[in-house]
Amino acid sequence: MSAVLTAAPPALPPQMTPVRVAGVVKETHDTFTLTLDPPGEEAAGRFLPGQFSMLYVFGVGELPISISGDPGDSGRLVYTVRSVGKATNALVNCQPGQWVGVRGPFGTSWPIEEARGNDVLIVAGGIGLAPLRPAIQHILRHRDDYVRLLVLYGARSPKDLLYRKELAGWARLPDTQVLTTVDYGGVNWRGYVGVVTTLFRYVRLHPGRTTAMICGPEIMMRFVIRELEKRGLPDADIYLSMERNMKCAVGFCGHCQLGPYFVCKDGPIFPFTKMRPWLDKHEL
Amino acid sequence: MDSKTLTDVLREHPFLEGLKPNHVQKLAEVALEVQFARDQIVFREGDETSLFYLLASGKVALEVSAPGRVVRIQTLGEGDELGWSSLLGNAGKTFQARSLEPVRAIGFDAIRLRQVWEQDPAFGYQFMTRLLKVVAQRLQATRLQLLDLYAPRGTKLV
Numbered sequence: 274m275s276a277v278l279t280a281a282p283p284a285l286p287p288q289m290t291p292v293r294v295a296g297v298v299k300e301t302h303d304t305f306t307l308t309l310d311p312p313g314e315e316a317a318g319r320f321l322p323g324q325f326s327m328l329y330v331f332g333v334g335e336l337p338i339s340i341s342g343d344p345g346d347s348g349r350l351v352y353t354v355r356s357v358g359k360a361t362n363a364l365v366n367c368q369p370g371q372w373v374g375v376r377g378p379f380g381t382s383w384p385i386e387e388a389r390g391n392d393v394l395i396v397a398g399g400i401g402l403a404p405l406r407p408a409i410q411h412i413l414r415h416r417d418d419y420v421r422l423l424v425l426y427g428a429r430s431p432k433d434l435l436y437r438k439e440l441a442g443w444a445r446l447p448d449t450q451v452l453t454t455v456d457y458g459g460v461n462w463r464g465y466v467g468v469v470t471t472l473f474r475y476v477r478l479h480p481g482r483t484t485a486m487i488c489g490p491e492i493m494m495r496f497v498i499r500e501l502e503k504r505g506l507p508d509a510d511i512y513l514s515m516e517r518n519m520k521c522a523v524g525f526c527g528h529c530q531l532g533p534y535f536v537c538k539d540g541p542i543f544p545f546t547k548m549r550p551w552l553d554k555h556e557l
Numbered sequence: 558m559d560s561k562t563l564t565d566v567l568r569e570h571p572f573l574e575g576l577k578p579n580h581v582q583k584l585a586e587v588a589l590e591v592q593f594a595r596d597q598i599v600f601r602e603g604d605e606t607s608l609f610y611l612l613a614s615g616k617v618a619l620e621v622s623a624p625g626r627v628v629r630i631q632t633l634g635e636g637d638e639l640g641w642s643s644l645l646g647n648a649g650k651t652f653q654a655r656s657l658e659p660v661r662a663i664g665f666d667a668i669r670l671r672q673v674w675e676q677d678p679a680f681g682y683q684f685m686t687r688l689l690k691v692v693a694q695r696l697q698a699t700r701l702q703l704l705d706l707y708a709p710r711g712t713k714l715v
Contacts (some may be wrong), residue, residue: 279577303709355709357709391638398706398707399706399707400707427707428707429705429707429708433707441610454632456702456705456706456707457624457628457629458628458629458632459627459628459629460616460620460626460627460629463616463634463657463658464632465616465634466618466629466631466632467631467632467698467702468698468701468702468706470698470701471631471694471698474571474634474636475614475635475636489706489707490706490707492701492706493701493706496697496701525617530652
């Protein structure tokens, strides 16, 4: 990997801001949280929950990563990255002080305004909790604007759970219910074992007064939507994050086209009403 | 179960939601309140028990033993059903059940339940329809679990 650890930022393509890595924290065996110093321009550090940036590792490549930090925070940009390929490996191996390139933020956001006055149901699977964390943090910062906060989180195994301390902290808050489940649990795991949809048995939803925000593998999201429909949640109150093949982030290259939409430009957060015709289409 | 009568607890259990009052009453006549301490084995793999439980509170893990380890395959909680295979007359439990926290439940002897249903087949049909839904939900959940949805993209299952 070509580490860029110099005093001066390297030359960058237009619209890309050079930003220094402030730190990298290991979340799980394969997932890391990367914090970047505030970008030079104040506006570049502002984002809405659910938006993503394009992160460029010099000499390796550029990739879309959801912002996972607190939108009310100091302007530092936070990303949780699963190390699964060349570019993500390079990103999580960045050293503090190293330069990376940032474009964005891009895309639509979770419906934090529309959800005011409602219960908010967060359903996350695997690394899908990362793009939802800013929404949770926003709700906690503006607690009086929302009624109950329900978080249902599923992961592969206990060692794959993200933000374990935060989850435990959220669970202790009033009017907040946090249920965590894993697909495979050992004998030391005392939480739930089973897919995330099984957790719906332990929460009481108020249809018409609940906004659902879902992020995870598409198959999981489809089954979560079925559970929500069984419980009478209107389609208009369901939002999901589609993170398909984003490449250019501006709707130009067409890699992420889904029906009439470009996920990077028209999403990644969509109301389910827009996604309904496309979610279970084969070969899309 | 605190100040609630057994019939109240049965009426409020999700498994019995919408059941006719006379059927709930018949269930109450053969029901038994049970409690398990944390980490108590409710039944072991291979046990020949005819008990079926409706969980009122607490958490129970279903486990299977493999050489050198125990795998926890599912967790059940308040409002769930435990030991459904007893109702089919199956001899021998497929999995081990262990309470993860103090559990309160209502137990039914499947042999007695079947006697009740033989006298009132409409009640038996209602009960078995509910049970089939539970079994179908567990089958669907197991299939999703097998998909290993959260594995990194490109990970091959077979």
